[in-house]
Amino acid sequence: xxxxRPVHLxxxxxxxxxxxxxxxxxxxxxxxxGPEFRALLAEVTAGLQEVLATRHxxxxxxxxGTGGLEAAVVNTLSPGDRVLAVSIGYFGERFxxxxxxxxxxxxxxxxxWGAAADPDRVRQALRADPAxxxxxxxxxxxxxxxxxxxxxxxxxxxxxGRLLLVDAISSAxxxxxxxxxxxxxxxxxxxQKGWLAPPGLAIVAISPAAWEAQARARMPRxxxxxxxxxxxxxxxxxxxxxxxxxxxxxxxxLRRLRAEGVEAVWARHRRVGRVTREGLQRLGLRLVxxxxxxxxxxxxxxxxxxxxxxxxxxQRLRTDHGVVLAGGPGQLxxxxxxxxxxxxxxEGDITPVLEALRAVLAPHVPAVR
Amino acid sequence: xxxxRPVHLxxxxxxxxxxxxxxxxxxxxxxxxGPEFRALLAEVTAGLQEVLATRHxxxxxxxxGTGGLEAAVVNTLSPGDRVLAVSIGYFGERFxxxxxxxxxxxxxxxxxWGAAADPDRVRQALRADPAxxxxxxxxxxxxxxxxxxxxxxxxxxxxxGRLLLVDAISSAxxxxxxxxxxxxxxxxxxxQKGWLAPPGLAIVAISPAAWEAQARARMPRxxxxxxxxxxxxxxxxxxxxxxxxxxxxxxxxLRRLRAEGVEAVWARHRRVGRVTREGLQRLGLRLVxxxxxxxxxxxxxxxxxxxxxxxxxxQRLRTDHGVVLAGGPGQLxxxxxxxxxxxxxxEGDITPVLEALRAVLAPHVPAVR
Numbered sequence: 001x002x003x004x005r006p007v008h009l010x011x012x013x014x015x016x017x018x019x020x021x022x023x024x025x026x027x028x029x030x031x032x033x034g035p036e037f038r039a040l041l042a043e044v045t046a047g048l049q050e051v052l053a054t055r056h057x058x059x060x061x062x063x064x065g066t067g068g069l070e071a072a073v074v075n076t077l078s079p080g081d082r083v084l085a086v087s088i089g090y091f092g093e094r095f096x097x098x099x100x101x102x103x104x105x106x107x108x109x110x111x112x113w114g115a116a117a118d119p120d121r122v123r124q125a126l127r128a129d130p131a132x133x134x135x136x137x138x139x140x141x142x143x144x145x146x147x148x149x150x151x152x153x154x155x156x157x158x159x160x161g162r163l164l165l166v167d168a169i170s171s172a173x174x175x176x177x178x179x180x181x182x183x184x185x186x187x188x189x190x191x192q193k194g195w196l197a198p199p200g201l202a203i204v205a206i207s208p209a210a211w212e213a214q215a216r217a218r219m220p221r222x223x224x225x226x227x228x229x230x231x232x233x234x235x236x237x238x239x240x241x242x243x244x245x246x247x248x249x250x251x252x253x254l255r256r257l258r259a260e261g262v263e264a265v266w267a268r269h270r271r272v273g274r275v276t277r278e279g280l281q282r283l284g285l286r287l288v289x290x291x292x293x294x295x296x297x298x299x300x301x302x303x304x305x306x307x308x309x310x311x312x313x314x315q316r317l318r319t320d321h322g323v324v325l326a327g328g329p330g331q332l333x334x335x336x337x338x339x340x341x342x343x344x345x346x347e348g349d350i351t352p353v354l355e356a357l358r359a360v361l362a363p364h365v366p367a368v369r
Numbered sequence: 370x371x372x373x374r375p376v377h378l379x380x381x382x383x384x385x386x387x388x389x390x391x392x393x394x395x396x397x398x399x400x401x402x403g404p405e406f407r408a409l410l411a412e413v414t415a416g417l418q419e420v421l422a423t424r425h426x427x428x429x430x431x432x433x434g435t436g437g438l439e440a441a442v443v444n445t446l447s448p449g450d451r452v453l454a455v456s457i458g459y460f461g462e463r464f465x466x467x468x469x470x471x472x473x474x475x476x477x478x479x480x481x482w483g484a485a486a487d488p489d490r491v492r493q494a495l496r497a498d499p500a501x502x503x504x505x506x507x508x509x510x511x512x513x514x515x516x517x518x519x520x521x522x523x524x525x526x527x528x529x530g531r532l533l534l535v536d537a538i539s540s541a542x543x544x545x546x547x548x549x550x551x552x553x554x555x556x557x558x559x560x561q562k563g564w565l566a567p568p569g570l571a572i573v574a575i576s577p578a579a580w581e582a583q584a585r586a587r588m589p590r591x592x593x594x595x596x597x598x599x600x601x602x603x604x605x606x607x608x609x610x611x612x613x614x615x616x617x618x619x620x621x622x623l624r625r626l627r628a629e630g631v632e633a634v635w636a637r638h639r640r641v642g643r644v645t646r647e648g649l650q651r652l653g654l655r656l657v658x659x660x661x662x663x664x665x666x667x668x669x670x671x672x673x674x675x676x677x678x679x680x681x682x683x684q685r686l687r688t689d690h691g692v693v694l695a696g697g698p699g700q701l702x703x704x705x706x707x708x709x710x711x712x713x714x715x716e717g718d719i720t721p722v723l724e725a726l727r728a729v730l731a732p733h734v735p736a737v738r
Contacts, residue, residue, distance in 0.1 A: 241382065
């Protein structure tokens with residue numbers, strides 16, 4: 001790809017970084033046990049709390065988002081605990097696999113890929129099995145571009161008095177998410193999604209009830225022990241050396257998010273999501289979400305038209321148009337493409353994507369010709 | 370601290386970054402499943418193999434060094450396995466604590482803080498207890514500034530046919546370290562130490578024998594599963610989104626290390642270590658290592674003179690001289706200070722540190738007045 005032409009990185013994270021964030025990532029190293037880091041951690045934590053709408057603890061872990069999901073599991077559960085794993089796609093299955101790897105008894109509640117989870121079925125499953133201690137839910141399923149109705153799911157789980165662990169990796173700082181008001185116990189996010197920062201930090205919000213569970217949970221943990229992280233945070237540090245460059249970038253990203261305003265950020269993602277879906281439909285392309293009302297506003301998945309080869313299409317988009325999209329994970333590989341529209345994204349960023357798709361897919365879609 | 374005055378960050382990592390590395394850390398995001406990342410991972414892996422002197426697998430994990438230690442443990446051991454934990458300080462104890470957290474039966478072999486481990490005692494311990502499967506060793510103990518004779522320790526462990534897991538976090542890319550020639554099974558390093566990069570990546574080298582152990586090991590793991598990481602690496606990627614900015618920086622750091630030459634890097638650290646120790650001794654300060662021949666060439670620990678308060682000294686060094694040093698961890702807190710001299714460091718970088726120490730500690734050391 002030519003260096004001169006702009007690249008449109010439109011995968012569901014990492015997202016393109018604003019210039020000020022890139023500048024921040026190049027900051028010189030500091031003592032991670034000194035006063036500069038203490039000030040940074042205080043500012044970042046306050047920003048994370050504001051965006052996640054929580055007054056409770058938010059912990060930074062040096063890890064990918066998946067490390068944050070592991071932290072959520074191993075800090076709240078014991079081997080043998082029954083866990084309801086609500087899954088609507090690839091990342092829901094991953095969350096369940098983590099719980100399984102650490103010895104939880106996973107009760108799967110899987111919905112078809114492309115559908116959202118039905119809160120009533122979650123409620124029924126919990127009523128039918130009072131031994132279930134915790135529920136795993138994906139807020140926004142990156143593999144299918146479906147957003148769950150997290151408020152309704154949380155209401156069902158809380159009515160039944162169970163712990164709710166939420167994968168909000170591709171939703172936090174993008175979609176409406178109210179940690180305290182909705183009663184979410186653990187919320188996991190990742191720096192490379194809505195936060196305008198590079199990957200490398202997992203963000204974990206923890207409710208008082210989750211801390212109570214933490215004190216009893218017996219799954220083995222060391223690196224991801226949230227109690228150690230909280231103790232260090234209370235002294236303005238982290239138990240292990242943090243990814244400082246990513247912290248610098250995240251601080252800058254949070255400043256920009258707070259300046260825009262959290263509700264405005266949610267509204268912007270709603271607008272961009274709608275523009276993306278409408279554009280694809282005008283091209284005659286079919287969305288993966290079965291019900292458009294459940295379509296995600298951070299990632300749009302669409303079916304490849306008959307005769308279009310995923311690898312060849314991705315390659316041409318990239319080489320001829322500088323547009324970088326993602327393929328499908330797991331069972332959807334080769335059958336769908338995905339457009340990420342989260343982070344520092346506006347409606348205008350979608351235009352070159354739609355133009356490139358029109359050019360590359362035209363031979364395959366009658367409506368486009 | 371004034372913004373105009375240079376800061377001398379001389380803690381045992383993170384280390385000051387060269388301008389080209391900072392520039393690299395500000396790179397725009399890329400698709401971590403695309404061709405640019407595939408090329409980056411190939412180049413970085415080749416560089417890591419060269420510096421670690423291994424022809425076998427080297428895996429990148431998005432984590433602090435401690436996450437790499439956890440990966441070493443959980444990928445090679447099963448609950449109940451007997452493990453000899455050779456400890457000469459704070460970080461040796463941490464390695465043992467990780468094994469314990471995951472259910473290993475830890476057989477401690479602790480030497481006094483300030484001493485190095487005796488290879489003969491390691492050999493005896495292994496002969497006395499044939500059920501011990503693996504040995505944990507810290508190459509360079511950052512808390513006391515003592516470097517173990519890793520070649521001799523490895524020879525003892527290999528003679529007895531046990532698995533050897535090495536914490537080389539503050540030695541790799543600084544001190545002589547020959548992974549294959551010495552028969553090291555797992556070697557763990559961290560990007561913020563000798564590698565001229567920011568924190569955020571753990572580096573794990575794995576021998577064929579360690580892979581055999583991996584296939585049988587039953588400690589629970591998901592995020593740190595090295596098999597998943599190897600499978601992804603074979604396709605030019607990582608199982609979870611990697612800390613891209615840190616990868617960009619590490620690539621640049623490795624280019625500089627390889628241009629200098631690994632043996633030249635080791636020799637430079639030896640020179641700087643000697644200059645540091647000689648300078649402290651001229652100031653009348655006493656080193657923590659009991660035998661100077663075991664003193665580390667990446668971090669020097671020295672006893673605070675009577676009447677000197679650690680916090681006040683660190684504060685004055687920082688405020689009046691722009692020199693940032695580290696205090697003592699664990700049982701050494703308040704009693705020692707530590708100078709980090711690893712990464713992009715030369716003899717000249719030690720001069721301002723010694724001058725600042727002379728100025729601040731003069732009232733407490735008769736020889737200095």
